Amino acid sequence: MNVDSDDNGNGESQPLEPNLVKYKLWIWRHGKLHYRELKGVQKVCWNCNDCRHRRKYCSLVAASSTWIIRHLREEHQIVKARYAAPVFAELLDESME
Numbered sequence: 001m002n003v004d005s006d007d008n009g010n011g012e013s014q015p016l017e018p019n020l021v022k023y024k025l026w027i028w029r030h031g032k033l034h035y036r037e038l039k040g041v042q043k044v045c046w047n048c049n050d051c052r053h054r055r056k057y058c059s060l061v062a063a064s065s066t067w068i069i070r071h072l073r074e075e076h077q078i079v080k081a082r083y084a085a086p087v088f089a090e091l092l093d094e095s096m097e
């Protein structure tokens, strides 16, 4: 049986945080991380600041920055500023919800 997430023969517990989270990225300025359970698996999600300020809920799985960048561009016309310094991700404070 092939399992997509286990192709290196190492069946150890999956890392909770995707690689994306370890890096400083400009997108973290526009959203915060939170953990969400999807189908019994805990996923790291990116929660859009702009949507939250408009009382909309937007949460994208933070496995790839592609969707996040697309969301910012298409929903908020936000693109990477040339001199925007990358920052580390911050966790969403649950009490804000």
Ligand SMILES: [Zn+2]
Binding pocket: 048, 049, 050, 051, 052, 058, 071, 075, 076
């Ligand atoms: Zn948004």
